[in-house]
Amino acid sequence: MESPWTVTSATNELLNLNVGGHFYTTTRSTFTRYPDSMLGKMFSSDSSLPPARRDDNNRYYIDGDGPTFRHILNFLRRSKLILPRDFNDWDMLTAEADFYQIPELIQLIVERSKQDEVHSSATDELLNLNVGGNFYTTNRSTLTRYPKSKLGLMFGGHLPTAHRDDSNRYYIDRDGPTFRYILNFLRQSKLVFPHGFKDWDILIAEADFYQIPDLVKFVSERRKANNKSLLEVQLVYKAASVEAKKLNYCWKVYGQPKFLDQLPSIVGFNGRKDLRILKKEDIECSDFTRSQLFDEISKIGFTLINTVSTSSSNVNLGGYFDGKDRWIFMKDDM
Incomplete structure (x- = not known):
């Protein structure tokens, strides 16, 4: 054949x-x-x-x-x-x-x-929506930006469209305030949140309902990034040399009060809830070391992620120099 x-x-x-x-x-x-x-x-x-x-x-x-x-x-x-x-x-x-x-x-x-x-012409049509009692207006092309999503299929003609309310708005029985972020993502393909946003669980649930995989991915990444807590440790000093007994220095630890409160008494309270300060005159140099402090920080779940050291000479102070060493620690804040 x-x-x-x-x-x-x-x-x-x-x-x-x-x-x-x-x-x-x-x-x-x-x-x-x-x-x-x-x-x-x-x-x-x-x-x-x-x-x-x-x-x-x-x-x-x-x-x-x-x-x-x-x-x-x-x-x-x-x-x-x-x-x-x-x-x-x-x-x-x-x-x-x-x-x-x-x-x-x-x-x-x-x-x-x-x-x-x-x-x-249809994709440029303005649509009025009622999402759980919250009203929105957008283009059909915005709702169909992701054709395989539930909104894309619904307003692209592949699924029955949403019911209308008494004012002829398309009604969707979902969380209204969260739809703001869904809609802005469809408009801009990026996520913008107010400072202190915490409704991650409901946003992920809504993104999953609307079947927008890119949004689910972005939300998960942003949530992970926002669920990090930081501690900043500073050693601020001024001296003619870096020898410990000649240094005039203090330790400063910045972070959320709930974590600072877990540090031992070697780091004192100075009146600010987000800052702990320990001055040289408060302790003997031999009684307190950087390794001790870092060990205590690691015990409450933080890991060192960055180190920065800066110093400068001050001629007006007789050749003395001043400097600041900084260490950044991070942990998952679940």
Whole structure:
């Protein structure tokens, strides 16, 4: 049994084409599928029209728009008009279909271009929504930005649309205030939250309900980033040398009071809830070390993530220098 790809007759002869500098390969039978078209007459075995002339590489040369010929050729192969989702070059496609004298293709182009025009108009339609008693107005194109999401399917015509309320708004029985973040994500493809936002659980639930995977991912990442607590430890000093007994220094620890309260009494309270200070004169140098402090910080779940050291010379103080060493600690705040 012969393979269906075997060339068995003149009609299945492979033809190489150069269309405006773009190269294509197809069979003679594809070109003659519509015998009354220009291509059908040109490549028919009994045609009175001369075939296209050849280029230097013996390809048939057609002086047409090369990229658009892709769509012409695909129509000849499948008798279907298959175009990219964002296609909008209808004038060129119509002109090329007319040039090749393919009435069936011209009719399909007219129908598809009208549908595309209606769709473009519909996607700009303003829609009023009532989400759990909270009112919003947006474009249809915003709600259909993610076509496979529940909103995309609903307002893109693939699912029944939402019911209307008494004021003819589309009604969605979900959490109204949280829909603000859903809608802003659809508008901007990014998340913007007020300071101190904490409704992560309900936002994830709503993003999951609306079936927007990108939003679920962003929310999870932002929630993880916002569930981090920091402690900053500073060693502030001024001295003629860095020898411990000559340093005039103090330790400062900044952070949330609930974590500072867990530190031992070696770090004193100075009146500010978010700051603990321990001065040199409060303790003997031999009684307190950096490793002791860091060990206590690690016991309450923090990990060192960054270190910065700065110093400068102060000529006005007799050559003394001052400096500040900083250590940043972080932990998951569950």
